[in-house]
Amino acid sequence: MNHQWIYDVFINFRGDDSRNSLVSHLYAALSNARINTFLDDEKLHKGSELQPQLLRAIQGSQICLVVFSENYSRSSWCLLELEKIMENRGTHGQIVIPIFYHIDPAIVRRQLGNFGKALEITAKKMQSKREKQKLLLQTWKSALSQATNLSGWDVTSSRNESELVQKIVEEVLAKLDNTFMPLPEHTVGLESRVEKMVPWIENNSTKVCMIGIWGMGGLGKTTAAKAIYNQIHRKFVYRSFIENIRETCERDSKGGWHICLQQQLLSDLLKTKEKIHNIASGTIAIKKMLSAKKVLIVLDDVTKVEQVKALYESRKWFGAGSVLIVTSRDAHILKSLQVDHVYPVNEMDQKESLELFSWHAFRQASPRADFSELSSSVIKYCGGLPLAAEVIGSYLYGRTREEWTSVLSKLEIIPDHHVQEKLRISYDGLSDGKQKDIFLDICCFFIGKDRAYVTEILNGCGLFASIGISVLIERSLLKVEKNNKLGMHDLIRDMGREIVRQNSEKDVRQISEKDPGERSRLWFQKDVHDVLTNNTGTKTVEGLVLNLETTSRASFNTSAFQEMKKLRLLQLDCVDLTGDFGFLSKQLRWVNWRQSTFNHVPNNFYQGNLVVFELKYSMVKQVWKETPFLDKLKILNLSHSKYLKNTPNFSLLPSLEKLIMKDCPSLSEVHPSIGDLNNLLLINFKDCTSLGNLPREISQLMSVTTLILDGCSNITELEEDVVQMKSLKTLMAARTGIEKAPFSIVSSKSIVYISLCGFEGFARDVFPCLIRSWMSPTINSLPHIPHMSLGVESNDLRLGNQSSTLRSCSTPRSVWVQCCSDIQLTEELKRLLNDLNSVDFTESETSHALQISDLSLKSFVITLGKSLSQGLTTTTTGSNDCFVLVNNYPSGLSYTCTGPSVRFRVPEDSDCHMKGITLCVVYSSTFENMETECLVGVLIINYTKFTINLYKRDTVMSFNDEDWQGVKSNLGAGDNMEIFVALGNGMTVKETGVHLVHGQSSTMEVESSSMTMEVEQSIMVKMEPLPEVEVQTQPNVKIDPSPEEEVQSSLDVKNEASLIIQNEPSLEPSLTVQDESSPKPNENIFAKLGKRVGKCVCLKL
Secondary structure: OOOOOOEEEEEEEOHHHHOOOHHHHHHHHHHHOOOOEEOHHHHOOOOOOHHHHHHHHHHOEEEEEEEEOOOHHHOHHHHHHHHHHHHHHHHHOOEEEEEEOOOOHHHHHHOOHHHHHHHHHHHHHHOOOHHHHHHHHHHHHHHHHHHHOOOOEEHHHOOOHHHHHHHHHHHHHHHOOOOOOOOOOOOOOHHHHHHHHHHHHHHOOOOOEEEEEEOOOOOOHHHHHHHHHHHHHHHOOEEEEEOOHHHHHHHOOOOOHHHHHHHHHHHHHHOOOOOOOOHHHHHHHHHHHHOOOOEEEEEOOOOOHHHHHOOOOOHHHOOOOOEEEEEEOOHHHHHHOOOOEEEEOOOOOHHHHHHHHHHHHOOOOOOOHHHHHHHHHHHHHHOOOHHHHHHHHHHHOOOOHHHHHHHHHHHHHOOOHHHHHHHHHHHHOOOOHHHHHHHHHHHHHHOOOEHHHHHHHHHHOOOOHHHHHHHHHHOOOOEEOHHHEEEOOHHHHHHHHHHHHHEOOOOOOEOOOOOHHHOOEEOOHHHHHHHHHHOOOOOOOOEEEEEOOHHHOEEEEHHHHOOOOOOOEEEEEOEEEEOOHHHOOOOOOEEEEEOOOOOOOOOOOOOOOOOEEEOOOOOOOOOOOOOOOOOOOOEEEOOOOOOOOEOOOHHHOOOOOEEEOOOOOOOOEOOHHHHHOOOOOEEEOOOOOOOOOOOHHHHHOOOOOEEEOOOOOOOOOOOHHHHHOOOOOEEEEOOOOOOOOOHHHHHOOOOOEEEEOOEEEEHHHHHHHHHHHHOOOOHHHOOOOOEEEEEEEOOEEEEOOOHHHHHHOOOOOEEEEEOOOHHHHHHHHHHHHHHHHOOEEOOHHHHHHHOOOHHHEEEEEEEOEOOOOOEEEEEEOOOOOOOOOOOEOOEEEEEEEOOOEEEEEOOOOOOOOEEEEEEEEEEEEOOOOOHHHHEEEEEEEEOOOOEEEEEEHHHHHOOOHHHHHHHHOOOOOOOEEEEEEEEOOOEEEEEEEEEEEEOOOOOOOOOOOOOOOOOEOOEEEEOOOOOOOOEEOOOOOOOOOOOEEEOOOOOOOOOOEEEEEEOOOOOOOEEEEEEOOOOOOOOEHHHHHHHHHOOOOOOEO
């Protein structure tokens, strides 16, 4: 038939009888199954004409559910609808399913009793004329008889109404002309999951789209796939949902599953029964059938890639718009299939879990008040697993509080077998016995432990844990949580422990609960205590954990371990062992013994196979009397051992990778043999308050990545050789006695994070702070300092190769910063000036500066350069006067600029003839200052080479020929330069001049008769004067490192200014100050900074 259906289902019912009971549940279940259902009070609105719309709905519905109830015959609408329904059944082939709700079908069929009487009354109300009444009554009786003779459902004969509803939905799905997949009656949380996946599919509808649904068993992967299928399947003519592929393959162990899967796929797509004789013909048939068609295929519970490859070999077989959905517990399979998107199905939250559980335990959305607390306990046990909530909820339905309590107590020891069977599928799917051992070891001993730590131990057991743990994660048996800790769902953990409890290594037989000593792993405290007390341990035992409280400390004889020949893993806490330690297994790889009481490790305790040895909170004074040769030991942890005085001889621990001795307050000495540990990665001496300076041999450790010395208050220095630790990435040395960092530290190319001398953070941020602390603007804080070169590469500041000079000098003499771009140059310049000046912008200083009398102006001249006379000349100038260079120079250039900095270009012919640089400054002072004492430093910036040279006061005052050669080597012909000079507070710069001295040098005098700088036989260069900037000294400045930023101070600025990087067409980028109201692109930031701090001097370099 070609009739076009509008609805899948029409429900005919008497509202007062069943709308709020059976019909509401039925409608909800049909909707959840994505069955398009018409319900009158859902689709019709008040004030509309019901009859025409109802008739159209009846005619357009493929299936009609007729719900007969006690008062059904009292409704003329119900009877008129039934009349039309039975008429359509004959004309359009409509399917009619009767449902008898608390009424005997025979009463409806024969119109007996009150039902028949009500029918006659309703007919009389509808027709006033007797003949028409009789005709109408006959029509209704015929419709009732026809409908009741059809196959249907009797609610009164069903024990469970919800089960009946589900059966009705399944029958409807089977009769509909589509492939809707049945869903659970209570699909709590499903809609939100589907809403995340369907839009992604729709957004990729122009290509072949393949998604994977991944998660542990019982989370609802199949349910989610069905919901997606139901929502989108109508867009596809060709579609298939192949369910339970794993079970299909397991049933046919001979390999016939290939043909079985191929037959089902072809049958679904072609809507016919297909017969395939061999795999090859099936592959050809599938490829031919697909032939670039748009298809929807869902493959559920895939456990091997081959299962998918048996159905198609390439995405090219499918047409554009095709969708393939694969559900699996194994993420690696989805990766191998190259799915476009993996959707992980996560556990339900507590609210969803409680609702789902309540539907099964109470048949309502929330628990009964008197079961609220018990329900919360069950939900906690279920851990957000839908399967567990459904199974346990159904089991507890109708039971008493006492029975609930008993069930919960049992679940703590023995998990529910229905849940365990589902979860164990993933474990049984592990084909490698070593992977199963890894899983069971983690279940019993290592949940919450660091992944790398566990991997080290289990690798030492020969289990290949690096790949094994990855496989367990892919199989949804294990997960990695915050801080790289291993996590596991509680029910997965219980499943693994139940496997250990039930099975022995020998013959996989059921083990009596009275014989825990026969189990491979012992973790339950009572079982372990009994085994050690009664000496019932056997060679089956591979791992044992006993953690007691300090108040319940216990002692056992070592003979209890005599039969445990295969013991690999041992953890004890507050446990003492007496007797011959030779009884302990020689297969031990992991010993974690907390709060041991011996003074040293017993000599007859064999440790030759140990990989990890932990003696935290122990009483040891020395680890071993004579250090044994432990070539497999990789981790040694003696933290919190308050009596430990020294470290062992490390030369006998050649494989050691991690040395942890935190909080050992008596530890005072580190054996020099530590330098022999070529594999050492971590050293942790945190809070070892008696520990003195480390042996110099520690600098030989080329493999160490982390060195922790926090809280070692007795360590007063780090050797300069620490820079030789080429792999060192983290250095933590806070709260130590170290007051001065080794100068070589900033030359390290490996350190990423550092805490030292009050600074902590990434090295790229801390190293400049350390250097600036050495170059502190505090006048009397720095002695002579050697030259240092600082490179800026990829935002990391690193010293050049100056280690030999650095070792011979106590402090650096100058700093040379090499940047790799103008942006880095600008940012570093801002940092240097910020630290150098430590001030903010305000208005008051400018107002004061503008009011200064010309009579208070003074000038400085300092002459420095190769073979030039050095000295300081000062003078007081009159109003409107400046300085003039008056002596004759063979050649040279002169420049002037308002403010404390001068910008110029190095002449093209200056390479061989430059003799010096003379700086002259006119300044004002609010009090009498000693000029040399007020000098802070000089910065020489090369915008062409992206370099900054910083010279402190002592260096400037003792400038020598070697210093000049350092300056000259950075002056290339044509380079764009800027020189900034800083003085102490209380001085304001008026004007600055520079003269480049060529040939023979001469003395220089300052005259106060001109506003320009004049030099005989030189070229006059006049710089554009900069406007006055209002400033006031302020202790804090905050300048964010961005290309364009706003500078804010605690006081208002007259014209809000912002620091920006300005790219001028003819010069290298420099810092400029831009006034928002009147932009001045040539204004120089150094002038503003100089005015801001009132510092300037005249130098010759």
